Amino acid sequence: MYYYFDYQEPVFRPPSEAQSLIFQITVGCSQNQCRFCGMYKMKSFHIRSVDEIAAEIAEVPPHHRPHIRRIFLADGDALVYPQAGLLDILDRLAEAFPNLTRVGAYASPNSLTTKSLADLEALREKKLRILYFGLESGDDDTLKLVNKGFNAADMLQLCRKAQAAGLKLSVTAILGLAGSERSREHARATAAWITELSPEYFSLLTMFRRHNDAYFRLIRPLSNGQVIEEALDIVRHLDPQRTILRSNHVSNILNLAGSYPKDRDRIIAQAEMALAEAKKHPQWFNLVPEYEEEFF
Numbered sequence: 001m002y003y004y005f006d007y008q009e010p011v012f013r014p015p016s017e018a019q020s021l022i023f024q025i026t027v028g029c030s031q032n033q034c035r036f037c038g039m040y041k042m043k044s045f046h047i048r049s050v051d052e053i054a055a056e057i058a059e060v061p062p063h064h065r066p067h068i069r070r071i072f073l074a075d076g077d078a079l080v081y082p083q084a085g086l087l088d089i090l091d092r093l094a095e096a097f098p099n100l101t102r103v104g105a106y107a108s109p110n111s112l113t114t115k116s117l118a119d120l121e122a123l124r125e126k127k128l129r130i131l132y133f134g135l136e137s138g139d140d141d142t143l144k145l146v147n148k149g150f151n152a153a154d155m156l157q158l159c160r161k162a163q164a165a166g167l168k169l170s171v172t173a174i175l176g177l178a179g180s181e182r183s184r185e186h187a188r189a190t191a192a193w194i195t196e197l198s199p200e201y202f203s204l205l206t207m208f209r210r211h212n213d214a215y216f217r218l219i220r221p222l223s224n225g226q227v228i229e230e231a232l233d234i235v236r237h238l239d240p241q242r243t244i245l246r247s248n249h250v251s252n253i254l255n256l257a258g259s260y261p262k263d264r265d266r267i268i269a270q271a272e273m274a275l276a277e278a279k280k281h282p283q284w285f286n287l288v289p290e291y292e293e294e295f296f
Helices: 050-059 081-098 109-113 118-125 140-146 152-164 185-197 225-236 263-280
Strands: 021-024 070-074 102-107 128-138 170-173 201-206 243-246 257-260
Touching: 021 050, 050 081, 081 118, 109 152, 118 128, 118 140, 118 152, 128 140, 128 152, 128 185, 140 185, 152 170, 152 185, 170 185, 170 225, 185 225, 201 225, 225 263
Parallel strands: 021 070, 070 102, 102 128, 128 170, 170 201, 201 243
Antiparallel strands: 243 257
16 A cells, blocks of 8 residues: 555555555545444544545656556545546546556445446446445344444345446445344345345455444344354355455454355355364353454
């Protein structure tokens, strides 16, 4: 990742954008009401001007620009940026970075409601090629509990619109989000939702503490072993046409990687082996982890 200018911290990006140049075109998240999420609670959402972004583009040394191939637009919901301004920014990026191959951004269901199919197609033509979408859960009761603001069916239709525009989707769900009370429902509904959409990428994160202690009082948090059991439940019921699975976020205790359907049996076997090994260590299996916030 390259740094040429000051960001309004904290800044988050997906693991796959580790080598991307980040432009913070929005600050915070336009939704920012999800009870489980503490990523942007310390920020007041606002949209930065095109002129501010143009000035930052100009700060990148000319001899560095040919080496920039990927760009990530932050913060948590950059797709909500007004269409005309976003097209202008993408044009400026393409002009400044001659070898640019892809622009990515986080997208919430809220921001996808602000873009028509034609809008999304126009953005794709300007090299916005991948959206990172937080499903969190395919279970409507869990979505209500976390105050997502959208149900699973509505989010499915919004994501299908993005797919119809030719955009790649990287969808995330969160292990432990429903607590132990609805772990099975959360896992199986999430697997069914991903099976229905078949996004290009599907990533698992694990619920952790970050400015969200109130949410942890609403659920019974999963132990280490229960997290592995939930992950296994998901991968056993996952049956998309073609999806690349990853669980390589720093929060995860089980790292899974492969493609469905090609690697399905291997991924399930790996999760089963991890669960069997975990059961050999009851103290660790039953431990409910506490994470230090500075690690995230």
